[in-house]
Amino acid sequence: MRLLLVEDELEIQGFLQRSLTEAGYQVEAAGDGRTAERLAIESSHDVLIVDLGLPDQDGISLILRLRQLGLTAPVLILSARRSVDDRVRGLEQGGDDYLTKPFALAELLARLRNLLKRNNASGAEATRLRVLDLELDLLRREASRSGTRLNLTPQEFVLLEYLCRNAGRVVTRSMILDQVWGMRIQPDTNVVDVHIYRLRGKVDADGYGPLIRTLRGVGYVLRDR
Amino acid sequence: MFLGTAKSIVQSAAWRVSLWATLAFACGTMVVFVFLHQFVAGDIQRRTDAWLTGEVEVLADVAKRTPKDYLYGRVVREVAELASREVPHKRGAKVGLNDSVFFLQTAGDGSLALWAGAGDGGAHLRAVRNARIVPDAPSNLRVSGFDTPFRVVSVRMENGNNIYLGLSERDELRVLAKLRLRFIILWLLIVLIGSTIVFYSTRQVLLHIRQITDAASRIGEADLSSRVPGARRNDEVGQLARTLNRMLDRIESSIRQLHTITGSLAHDLRSPLTAVRAKLEMALTAGARDEESESIVSAIEDMDRLTEFLNKSLDVAEAKANALRLNRVAIDLDEILRVMIDLYEPGMSEKGIQIDLASAGTLHINADAALIHRMMANLFDNELKHLPPSCTVKISLRSSGEAALLVIEDNGPGFDPEISARLFEGRVKGRNSKGHGLGLAFVEAVVRAHGGTLEASNRREGGARLSVVLPLAVNSSGNLAPSLAQAS
Known part of the structure; x- marks a missing residue:
């Protein structure tokens, strides 16, 4: 490039x-x-x-x-x-x-x-996303880890989808706000972090290896290795 | 529709101006006419009286000199008829018999001694007897059978006889009456035409002023670069337009200056911030040791806070000077609120704060989406930061007349009474507050830039209450109807 x-x-x-x-x-x-x-x-x-x-x-x-x-x-x-x-x-x-x-x-x-x-938008969008043992069905709006269905709210699914699409790459809080909530705002409270904590509580439940990592001062990254 | 037009005309300044101008003109011309009329009428009477006085003297003289024989009556009557021929008459019944003049001589006992004139003189005699006529002074005499009174002059003769000479001003008065009628018709016509002309010319001028007002208010809301129309005219309206335009020039230049200052301030601070942040990030990725990376990360976080503070300060400064650039689009407040609640609800419930939303549905306003988003975020941040656990935030959105009304209430400690009067000034915060005190100042500035108002107060039952009023989008009547129905 x-x-x-x-x-x-x-x-x-x-x-x-x-x-x-x-x-x-x-x-x-x-x-x-x-x-x-x-x-x-x-x-x-x-x-x-x-x-x-x-x-x-x-x-x-x-x-x-x-x-x-x-x-x-x-x-x-x-x-x-x-x-x-x-x-x-x-x-x-x-x-x-x-x-x-x-x-x-x-x-x-x-x-x-x-x-x-x-x-160079490539024609057909994938209907499934897979990162390690995490799988997202974009049509049914369902996520599962190692075959076990995760009980996510629609908003949490959108957030997880965004993290998956950028798996292995850092996303910042303002990127998340922009892409998931459609707002270019900079809250001076930890609202995004709370969403991530909740999502992590469901995605990285006991028994699974942690997928969502926090990079302090930078943002979050969904591990793909 | 017609009633509406009529009402708007009656309420317009043009209508009032033309009404008063017409009234003044009508009164003035009426006064002039009354004066002229009085003058003409007085002059006619003066001439009549002069003629009467002269003739009656001649007649008295003739009557005195003529011997009282059988010829006396004929001589005096002929002299009287001769005199009456001098008076023009149009409606005389017979030639030679002019009923607008009469000559009457009474004997000492009041009986008719001699009569010259139309008819037998009986009615005249009765009138003369009933009226007390002072000799030598002309006076009015009403005679039955005649519409207009006679001017009568009398002379008392040595033998106790009285001579009366009467003259009717009938023709002159008829001319005067005709004059009056014509004047009234012409006067009405002129008043009507005059008021129409005044109304339309005033309205024309006021229309220009209305155009200037409209343009000026448009400029106030949107872009400062356009100018009001009509500056080329040479009259007062042109002066007004030119004055307004000069004022706009000054406002535009000072706002541009403000933009330059804030812009260069922002630029001068931002470039080093970017460089510092970049270096910190590089240090972080270069594989710093744990204790080092901890301090680097917190330095980056501090930088981001500093940046946000800089952004907000400059926004508040610009908004306070009414210099925010608005990129207005139609946005739905209800939708924004729901997204905001979706974003903030987890953070709030983590702290034990509950949010209730009562919205009357879709409400469109014409506003800058980015600014409204940030304003809302400030409102929610404000609640999240200042409320103690187990409080409730109640948010209600509805339309109220031409405006959207957003009320945010909580049952927390409310605003610090020490600062509640200066909440929107910026840099003002309660003693226990953690923020930099710009939140509400920013909210107020954004709301005001959109032509709305923000009110903050403490509820009587405890807790704070913020109400935001924003003007609704003008073309949202379709969306307005259902929300109105629900609100009422």
Whole structure:
């Protein structure tokens, strides 16, 4: 996967470049709009990460110009602006995504995966998900562990499904809120944790090996090994 | 429909203006006319009196000089008829006999001595006898059989006889009456046309003002970049529009400045935060020892709290300055509440808090979904953080008139009375509160940005009560009906 990273803060650029390379991306980095444009024209990329506050121009204008030049790859927008303005919303509707700074690396990786998945959406969706001995029947909305049915509420099933789809990868609390409850909020109480505790109580009941791990300060991960 | 239009016209300022203008115009012209009428009528009488006084003197002179023989009657009557010919008459019964003039001479005992005029003079004689007529001064005399009174002048002769000369102002008065009638008709016409013109021209001007008002209120709610119409006009309306537009220029520039300040503040804080968080995450994944990773994790958690605090502070600051950018869409409050309860219920029940929802069903408002979500989350966080175990939170949602009414009540300790007056100011929190005191300030700011109100109070039976009023979506009449039915 070829990725073009446009970020003027060198520290963040360096960190992202290393982390993204570790995650398996081939990263090209640019510190300003002109370099980014040149790199985008020279070779094609599967996905772009663009910071909105570039030294020589506005990130949005860069994206719009690249789109005019025929860019089709999805763009993940990084914004230090708090309220996301309408133009970003417009881009979001065009299939792109945004993330406000500061962000968790796990969330950035998850959103990149989402964008790429959206971009080459494979036709038929699986009707069953399987992670180790955990099995989810997406049509009947039923989950079982080692063949024993788990007694989950519909909401818990959605949460577990989300964890399964990202098995082996970290999901943050804000990702869970966004994907499971459809809200971009940051509660200053532990509401998400309580949901996870309850789910864990049912999924990781006595006798089974623990599947849901908490990574403090980061989020949760469903073990797939 | 027609009644509604009529009512709106009667209530409009244009109607009042035209009513008063018409009234003033009508009264003014009426006063002028009455004055002119009085003047003309007075002038007619003055001329009549002058003529009468002159003629009666001539007649008295003739009567005195003419010997009292059989020719006396003929001579005086001829002189009298001659005089009466000077008076134009239109309705005279016979030629030469003008009934608008009469000459009457009475003997000392009051009997008829001489008569010149139409008829036999009997009625005139009776009238003269009944009226006390002062000699030499013209006065009015009503004679039976005549609609208009005569002006009569009398002269007393040396032999005790009285000479009366009478003249009817019938024709002049008829002219005056015609004048009055025509004036009234014309006056009514002018008043009617005038009031219509005033009404329509005032309404035209007021319509421009209405357009300006509408535009201004639209600008207040939505975008600050557009301007009110009519600034090109050269009159007062144009001045109003230009003044409003200048004011909007200033507001827009200060809000833009605020955005710039908050934006650069956010940017300047966020970039180092991102770098620090990135370094911490790298340190964590680089395989730190357990005791190290513990402190790194808690540092990351502190950073996230700091970020949320920064976000909320800037939001509250912008909202307090009415500078929140709203991206309005139709959202269903009932649905959001149910999702919120679904999200918060486990957390609440873990603490032993119970939630009850009484909702009248779908309620659409036009609002910024992200802000409303965060506002709701703040309300729920507030309850979750401050309520002691085994309390109940009661949430009710219904429509009340043109607004959605969301009430959140609990039976907890309620608001600290020390701070209850300053709940929405930000940075205000109770003594035992753990938050940074921005929650309710943020809620209030968001509600106000959407044109609603937030009220916080302590219930009489104990506990806190928060009521949020948000204007309903205008085009949601279809959804409004069932919820109204249930609410009533």
